Amino acid sequence: MNNGIEAIQQQLQKLRDLIDLHNYQYYVLDDPIISDAEYDQLFRELQQLEQRYPRLVVPESPTQRIGAAPLKDFSQVTHRTPMLSLSNAFEDAEVEAFDRRVREGLEVDCIEYAVEPKFDGLAVSLCYEQGVFITGATRGDGNTGEDITQNLRTIKAIPLRLPTENVPALLEVRGEVLMLKADFLKLNEQQHEKGEKEFANPRNAAAGSLRQLDPRITASRRLTFFAYGIGVTEGENIPTDKHSHIMTYLATLHFPVARECQVMMGVEALLSYYHEIGQLRERLPYDIDGVVYKVNSLRQQEELGFVSRAPRFAIAHKFPAQEAMTELLGIDVQVGRTGALTPVARLKPVFVGGVTVTNATLHNADEIKRKNIMIGDTVMVRRAGDVIPEVVSVVMAQRNVLAKPFVMPDHCPVCGARAVRLPGETIARCTGGLFCPAQQKRAILHFASRRAMDIEGLGGKLVEQLVDHALVRTPADLYKLELSALANLERMAEKSANNIVAAIEKSKHTTLARFIYALGIRNVGEATAKELARYFGSLDRLMDTDRERLQQVTDIGPTVAQSITDFFAEPHNREVIAQLRLSGVNWQKNVVEPVQLVQHSAINGKIFVLTGSLPNMTRDEAKEKIHAMGGKVTGSVSTKTDYVVAGADPGSKYDKAVKLGVVILDEEALLDLLQ
Ligand code: IVH
Numbered sequence: 001m002n003n004g005i006e007a008i009q010q011q012l013q014k015l016r017d018l019i020d021l022h023n024y025q026y027y028v029l030d031d032p033i034i035s036d037a038e039y040d041q042l043f044r045e046l047q048q049l050e051q052r053y054p055r056l057v058v059p060e061s062p063t064q065r066i067g068a069a070p071l072k073d074f075s076q077v078t079h080r081t082p083m084l085s086l087s088n089a090f091e092d093a094e095v096e097a098f099d100r101r102v103r104e105g106l107e108v109d110c111i112e113y114a115v116e117p118k119f120d121g122l123a124v125s126l127c128y129e130q131g132v133f134i135t136g137a138t139r140g141d142g143n144t145g146e147d148i149t150q151n152l153r154t155i156k157a158i159p160l161r162l163p164t165e166n167v168p169a170l171l172e173v174r175g176e177v178l179m180l181k182a183d184f185l186k187l188n189e190q191q192h193e194k195g196e197k198e199f200a201n202p203r204n205a206a207a208g209s210l211r212q213l214d215p216r217i218t219a220s221r222r223l224t225f226f227a228y229g230i231g232v233t234e235g236e237n238i239p240t241d242k243h244s245h246i247m248t249y250l251a252t253l254h255f256p257v258a259r260e261c262q263v264m265m266g267v268e269a270l271l272s273y274y275h276e277i278g279q280l281r282e283r284l285p286y287d288i289d290g291v292v293y294k295v296n297s298l299r300q301q302e303e304l305g306f307v308s309r310a311p312r313f314a315i316a317h318k319f320p321a322q323e324a325m326t327e328l329l330g331i332d333v334q335v336g337r338t339g340a341l342t343p344v345a346r347l348k349p350v351f352v353g354g355v356t357v358t359n360a361t362l363h364n365a366d367e368i369k370r371k372n373i374m375i376g377d378t379v380m381v382r383r384a385g386d387v388i389p390e391v392v393s394v395v396m397a398q399r400n401v402l403a404k405p406f407v408m409p410d411h412c413p414v415c416g417a418r419a420v421r422l423p424g425e426t427i428a429r430c431t432g433g434l435f436c437p438a439q440q441k442r443a444i445l446h447f448a449s450r451r452a453m454d455i456e457g458l459g460g461k462l463v464e465q466l467v468d469h470a471l472v473r474t475p476a477d478l479y480k481l482e483l484s485a486l487a488n489l490e491r492m493a494e495k496s497a498n499n500i501v502a503a504i505e506k507s508k509h510t511t512l513a514r515f516i517y518a519l520g521i522r523n524v525g526e527a528t529a530k531e532l533a534r535y536f537g538s539l540d541r542l543m544d545t546d547r548e549r550l551q552q553v554t555d556i557g558p559t560v561a562q563s564i565t566d567f568f569a570e571p572h573n574r575e576v577i578a579q580l581r582l583s584g585v586n587w588q589k590n591v592v593e594p595v596q597l598v599q600h601s602a603i604n605g606k607i608f609v610l611t612g613s614l615p616n617m618t619r620d621e622a623k624e625k626i627h628a629m630g631g632k633v634t635g636s637v638s639t640k641t642d643y644v645v646a647g648a649d650p651g652s653k654y655d656k657a658v659k660l661g662v663v664i665l666d667e668e669a670l671l672d673l674l675q
Contacts, residue, residue, distance in 0.1 A: 008053055012061075015046040019062045020163060024254045027156040027224065060132045060160040065153050070214035074146035077137040080232045083123060083174065084142060084309050086292060086316040092271055095293070098315045099267035102295060105304050105312065111295060114243040115273050116261040118290040118316050119226050120203050121178035122210060124148070126158065131167030133160045138210075142309065151210055152177070154219035162253050168235030173255060175227035178286045179206040183222040200380060200393050201323070202287050227255040228292070242296045260284075263296055274317050281319065282384065290318035319354075323382045325395060326350035330375055331362065331406045333413045337442030338522045339430040341419055343368060343406065345379070345391050353383030360389040364426045365408040372396075374403035414438035434474060434572060441467050443520050447475040451526055452518035453507040457500050465489050474576045475518070478504055479583035512539060512587045519577070522563040531555065532564075535627070538589070539577070543568045548605065552632050554623065603673060604630035606642040609657070612650035614667045622670065629674055637662060645670050 022039050026032040043062070050057045057064065089095045102111055123139035136152035137145040152158055155177065184202040191198045199205035209221035227250045229243070239245035244263045251257040260277060264270065270293050277291050295301050295313040304312040327348040334342045343362040350357055360381050362368050371393060373379065378398040383389040408428060410419055417432030430436050434443060444463050448455035466472040471485055481504065486497040517529035524532070535553045536542040550561035567573055608626050610619050610633060622645060623633045637644060637656040644657035645665045657664055665673065
C-alpha cells in the first residue's frame with residue numbers, strides 16, 4: 001500500500017516538475033517548447049490525480065496558484081532587513097560625481113559595476129523557506145509592508161518552489177512586479193468594453209491588480225516579475241562575492257532576470273549604457289524609468305555602506321519623466337491635408353519626455369468625451385520617444401468648477417466650409433477641399449515632401465507665407481513662382497530664394513509613382529501609389545479608370561478605389577494636374593508596361609489568396625499572372641474569396657479556406673484556370 005502511495009507521489013512530483021518547467025519556458029523565457037494543448041493536457045492530468053488523492057496536494061503545486069478565499073484586509077509584514085530606496089541622478093555630472101565618491105571611498109581607480117534597467121513597477125519581497133514560496137509582501141514604508149502572498153502566487157513567472165536539489169534554508173528575493181505594455185493595452189480594452197475604469201499606465205494597472213483582496217481578480221490580470229536582488233538568506237551556494245553572480249544564481253533558480261543586466265568598468269561605460277537603454281526603451285516589452293548602477297563587488301558594497309535610507313554603492317540614473325501634469329488652457333481645431341479636423345490641446349508649457357510641450361493631440365471628439373476632458377482641467381500629458389504628445393487623462397480631483405466642455409465646431413475654423421462626419425467615421429472633415437487655405441498648405445507641403453516631389457527647402461514656414469500672401473494656392477502655382485516674389489518674402493535671402501527656385505525646377509523630373517503619391521489622394525500612400533503606377537503605367541489611364549478596374553490592383557479595396565475615382569472626378573483636381581503637366585512636370589513614359597485588362601477572362605474580378613510555396617513559380621509570379629488576367633490577390637481568406645492557391649506548407653489560410661468551403665487550387669489547377 002505504502003509502495004502504491006510512493007509511486008503516486010513520484011508521479012505527482014514528475015508532473016509538477018514538468019509543468020513548472022513549461023511555465024518557466026513560457027512565462028520567464030518566453031520560449032514555450034510544447035503546444036498549449038499539450039500543456040493543458042499535462043495540467044489536467046495533474047488535477048485529476050490530485051482530485052483522487054486530495055491528501056497529497058501541496059500548496060506549491062502548480063494547480064494551487066489560485067484558490068485562496070478573498071481577504072477582508074491585508075495583514076502587515078515586517079521586513080527582516082529594510083527595503084531601501086535608491087538615490088537618483090538625472091544628469092551625467094551627477095553620475096560622474098557618484099563614481100568619484102565611490103572611487104574615493106574605496107581608494108581604487110576604476111570600479112566594476114553591475115548595471116540593469118530600473119523597472120517601473122512595484123517593489124516586492126518573496127520569501128522561500130526550504131525552497132518553497134511562503135510569504136510575499138509589498139515594500140510599504142520600507143520597514144513594514146502588506147502581506148500579498150495570495151496575489152503573488154497567481155503570477156506565473158514567480159516560482160512556487162525552487163527547482164534545485166540544493167535548496168537554501170531561507171532565501172528572500174527582491175524585485176519588481178510589472179504589467180507588460182501589451183497586456184496593459186489588452187486590459188484597458190477589456191475594461192473599456194465592460195464600461196469599467198481604464199488605467200493610466202502599466203504601473204497603475206499592476207498596482208491596482210496586485211492590491212486586490214480577491215486573488216481571483218489578480219489571477220485574471222497578466223502580471224510578471226523581475227528579480228533585482230536578495231534580502232535575508234540562510235544556506236550555502238548563495239554567491240557572496242558579486243552582485244552579478246547573485247543575479248545569475250537567481251536565473252538558475254528560474255527567477256526572471258532582465259536580459260539587459262550587464263557588468264562594466266568605469267563611469268564612461270555607465271553613460272553609454274544609459275544612452276543605449278534609452279534608445280531601446282520604446283521597444284522593451286515593459287516600462288522602465290531609468291537604469292541602476294550598482295558596485296558589483298559585495299565586499300566593496302559593504303565597505304561603502306549606507307546614507308540614511310539609501311546605499312552609497314548604487315544609484316538610479318533616471319530618464320526624463322514621460323508623463324507630467326499641466327493645465328489645459330484651450331482646445332484648437334487643426335485642419336489636416338485631407339480636411340480632417342483634429343482637436344489639439346493648448347497646454348501651459350510643461351517639461352515632459354525631455355522637451356517642453358505646449359501642444360498635445362486630443363485625437364477626436366469621441367476621445368475627448370470618453371476621457372471627460374474639459375477646458376481648464378488639470379491633465380496628464382504623455383510624450384514617449386518621438387511620438388506626438390497626447391493628453392492621457394484628467395486629474396479629476398483637481399477639476400475646476402469653471403471648467404468648460406468642448407464643442408466640436410460644425411464649420412471649418414479656417415475656411416468656414418461645413419464640417420461633416422460620415423457615418424462610421426470618428427473624424428469630422430472640412431468640406432472646403434482645396435479651397436480651404438489650411439488644406440492648401442497641407443497639400444502643398446505634402447506635394448513637396450521628400451518621398452513625393454522632393455522639393456528641398458520648401459518647409460512649413462515658407463508654405464505658410466506663400467499661401468498667406470496668395471502667391472500659391474495649389475501645387476501647380478509653385479511652378480509659376482518668380483524669383484522676385486520669393487525674394488520679397490520675410491527672412492528670405494537672395495541665395496535661399498535661388499535655391500528654392502532651383503529645387504522647384506529640379507523636381508519637374510520625377511517618376512509616375514512619386515507624382516501619384518504627391519497628389520495627396522486620400523488613402524493613397526506611397527506603396528499604393530507605386531502599385532498604381534505599375535498597374536496603369538500612365539497617368540491618363542489611371543485618371544480615366546473606374547472603381548471596378550481599380551480593385552484589381554493589389555491591395556486596393558472598395559474604399560481606396562472610391563477615394564481615387566472621387567479625386568479624379570473633381571474638375572479642380574484635373575485642372576491642377578493639367579497645369580502641372582503644362583509647367584513641364586514629367587516622368588519617363590512606360591517604364592513599366594501597363595497590364596492589359598482582359599475583359600472576358602474567366603477569372604476577371606475574382607479574388608485569390610495565395611498560401612504556401614508553389615513548385616514552379618514564386619508567389620509574386622503567380623500574383624502577376626492572376627493580375628494579368630484581371631484577377632485580384634488579397635492577403636486574407638474570407639467569404640468573399642473565390643480561390644485559395646495552396647502550395648507546400650500552407651499556413652492557417654488553408655485551414656480557413658477548408659472551413660469556409662473556398663475552392664482550393666494547386667499550381668497546375670491555377671495554370672489551367674488561367675489558360
Ligand atoms: S535595487 C538598496 N534595482 O527602485 C537598493 N531597485 O528607489 C534596492 N527598482 O523600490 C533597490 N528597478 O523597487 C534596484 N534594478 C533595480 C530596480 C530597482 C527598480 C526600484 C525598487 C526600489 C526603487 C528604489
